[in-house]
Amino acid sequence: MDNGVFNVVLEYLNIVFLVFSVVLFTLYLFMAYLATRNSIHYKHKNSFGNISKTLGSPLAPGITIIAPAYNEGLTIVENVRSLLSLQYVNYEVMVVNDGSKDDTLEKLIEAYDLKKIDRDIDPDIKSKTIRGIYKSEQRSFAKLTVVDKANGGKSDALNAGIYLSENKYVGCIDVDCLIVPEALLHVVKSFYQHSEKRVIAVGGVIRVANSCKISGGTLEEIRLPKNWLAKFQLLEYTRSFLLGRMAWGRIDSLLIISGAFGFFDREIALAVGGYDTNTVGEDMEIIFRMRRYMHDIDEPYHVAYIPDPLCWTEVPEDLKIFVNQRDRWSRGNLETLNTHKDMFFNPKYGRLGMLSYPYWFFYEWLAPLLEFVGLLAIVLFIYLGIINWEFFIAITITIYSFSIMFSFYAILWEVYSYNQYSKTRDILTLMLVAILEPLFFHPLVVWSSVRGNYKKLFKIRSGWGSQVRKGFAKA
């Protein structure tokens, strides 16, 4: 090997890593600052008034909660019951049975006394064939609509729901999520409190419900998950939602709204054609398109983010399922970024093109790949015997301590703002998780991401995968 060329490559690789790391550190610190400011502002702003007073207002807008269900026969009845007990005056629960192979539909029909209704359906609806629409004959379940359609995936089911809904706003959720009773009030407030900008979408925090005590569809006791993989994910979610999204929300550059709890202005969602059924990252992709649409029609808009814990979900506790999930996320990431590549450093899209997209490109998609390359380089250097151990250890410890510091900061904000894990033991456990995460959990995330990108680049067929739900712990 020509030493000269090899050295030049190594040198420039070094520069790339240096710049990348410095920008990453700076961005993280900036995000922490923005998130702090936003949290304090939010806390002050929402300490006044009683949101429930507006519960029965005649001006309250209609919301349709769309819950796609595929082979959810085991828990569907209970989950729908929980959705029907939300505190809001004007909402509809639309369960879209996405061609389940089990008895999901039969259970719903039996439990809620459903009858097929006649309704004209737009033949141009962009979804698989709709086999029937069911409504309950009982007044107590009047809010429930069940749509039975041929299997087409989550996006397809959500599209059917968006098209069939007649309300101003639609909420796309996972049917197995636990939504707190006052969630819709917060959502409506977020949609309605901006007068100068049109709020096109509202997203919220997703909290980890593993090991929590649930009774009658309500959260009775918040507990730390017993499973270590779930604990790692809990810390990751806390960091991501309390710092990451809070910061992006502050500068109105949020590019993703979680698929488990996302609400949209139906008119805009329809204008962009609903969810893209050709991607597995549909929740991110629709936001990209909605934002682009608003830029194109030159109408002021806002994507709102609610930091209050309104939605609780079960995260995978099985390693294989977890890797599949992250694999899917990275594929979705790549697909979305590729679809909207013309936005990259495009000043036409303002902050979106100049800041959000590049960040997403470098630090959400590229970072795990670079980390993987870095690891390979270390192995290569060791093999070649050219590793500078002192420097290697120093930089590893720097990054490691930064990572722990950032996680500790997230825990600090969790305690300061919501204090949901108030037991000393829980906090200490979370701190231990923060210390262990870079060593055990992060490599898994990197590996899943590399796998997903590999599959996508080499067009290895892969779909959504499946997740076996354990169900919430009953009180």
Place this chain on the structure above:
Amino acid sequence: MFRTELTYNIFSLLSIPKIHTDLLWDLSVLFGSLCILYFGFIFFFRNRLSAKSQNISERRKQLTPIISNFLFHGEDASKEEKYEYVELKVEIREFIKDPINRSILKEILLDLQRDLTGDARRRLFSLYKDFDLHLDAFAKLYSWRWEVVTKGIVELTQMQVEEAYLQIKKFINHKKSVIRRHAQIATVSLNSEGIGQFLDTTRYPISEWQQIKILEILRNKKDYIPPSFGVWLTSKNKDVVLFALRLIRHYNQTDANASVTELLKHRNEEVKQAAIECIKEFGIVEAIPTLMAAFKKSKRDTRIFILDAIGTIGKEEHIPFLLEVHRKISNFNVKSKALSAINSISPETVLPLENLDPEIIVTKRPVELENEEKETTEDSESLQINEIPSETIEDDVVITEENSDFFYEDLDVFDYCFMEELNEILDNQKIDDTVEVQYLPLDFLPVVVEKPTPMEKKRPEKKSKRKLRKLKVSYEEVHPDENFRKELEEILSRVEVPDVDGNIETEYLNFNFLPFVIDEDSEKQNLPAIIRQINEMEVDGVEIVIPSRKEKQQKGDLANHEEQGSVQVDFDACAMVNWEDVSYAGEQSEATENTKEKVVETNSVQEQLATATSTYGFSIFEELFRTCDVDSKLILMNEILDIGDQKELMFLKTLDKDPNRKVREAAGKTAALLNKRLSKERSDTKEEENLVKWVNIDKSKGLLEFDLDIRGVQSENTKQ
């Protein structure tokens, strides 16, 4: 000095950026230190939060019973209770000198106001002011921090401090949106004219959320008479127009129909939609041409709104327009709406055409054909019957489970007429027993036409209601026997109501509400003698029981005694009375004259005793004054003025020598005012004495009867 190094041992040709290893170590130390710092902060915050919540809950426990004492303290409480009340107030004043306690008390009061109503709520508000907590809130309005100002506004609004209105309304156009929003809410909440002030002066957009909140405040106002919101439809602020439209719709104000119609030309789709909602709700038929004109330039959702409105209030002459929309517009939802509007105006105009199997051909069997021929003549008759103008059909009375609540009055009128006529018929029935009755003559039944109110006249009927318009009453041949009435009721109560699918369902009306009518003369004779007596009795007078007046009179007596300064306490008299006997005797109607005297004697002794203690005893305020500061003393003076009497007057005189000038002056003023009040009370009591005469203390009744017009009573008695 930093040593510069790389991840690999260098042997390169090009110069590369140097990374100082020492810098990395320093950064590691910095991040490690921050970790430790955050670790400390996490537990510091956590402990502080839990300690604070524990502290607050403990203090709350202390304060809550005291507050509830205040809230449920009645105006007519005894003197002792009033003293206790004042004592508590002083205690709390001391307690809230600590800022934490003060804020906790504030929190408690703010929490409580959400759950209380009526008197207790009013007392809570006055308590808030009594403790000068509103002054704290006023002070917050001058803070430079937006959250503090907002907190002040929210507090003053929630505690209904109406004096704050003028100060708060200045913030309506504040540049900070949070302050602005809360100031707007306060303006509307604190003053009934506030909504007008707000809509007149607001320059900023009004968010939908803000509109919801303001409407909620207006809805919760008692006896609120809304202004005519039509005047704000000309506002330059688009949101004011939008909000005014919504308020017009909410309060059913039909005095601005022309302006509402004009707003269909507005450029903003939301305004248009709100106007369409009003037009639909109020049934403004004159607006239909404008609706049709606005259709072309509207967006999809607004178009659907327009079609819906035309479907609701339109007539057959508008169907061509709807057909044209259906033909020309490509959007499925708009097309569907156009069809449904046509069917709303003229049902079954458009029949299903899509996805019909052409192979299904209805063939008629010979028997059916025969029946059809037979029915032809009948059909021609029924056709004549069906040729009723649509207006007449709409005016039919509908009795359905859903809407029966809306015309109870009509039903009452119907019931009344029905029973009257039914009784007449039943009477005739008895007389003409020989006549064979084939059909129940139901022609007496009044033709009840729904009389819509002016508002309802304009408002179109709901589609669902229309389907259930025809009420069919089935009746059968009735024979005059003993159970005639029962049978008749049973038959009449059976009502056939067509359901949505056109099937006939039989329902039974409840006739239990009908009055049980009897022949007065005949029944009277059958009544027991005692009831007849009661009926024949005439009411000679009215019993009035006013214990407070009695108390006042007794007070007046005491005051007289005090005035005379000749109170002698006969302690022996107390000793001589057998209290058990007295109380027993007082309760028994067979009490002897002697016992009565004892009671009178006892009462007078008690009065004398009370007077003596009040004259020679010390005021409870003396004790309070000894321990409290100047401010509290001044507040206590106000309390003395309200509840004090002679002994407080004496006590106030002793304050002449108080070292503090303010106290001396206040004591002088309070003493003068108290003296004035007491004199007035004494003169009132004297007047009452002249007016009130005890008459016929009937032992059996045990209640007091008196008449306020002494002359009238005397003359009446004399006559009797």
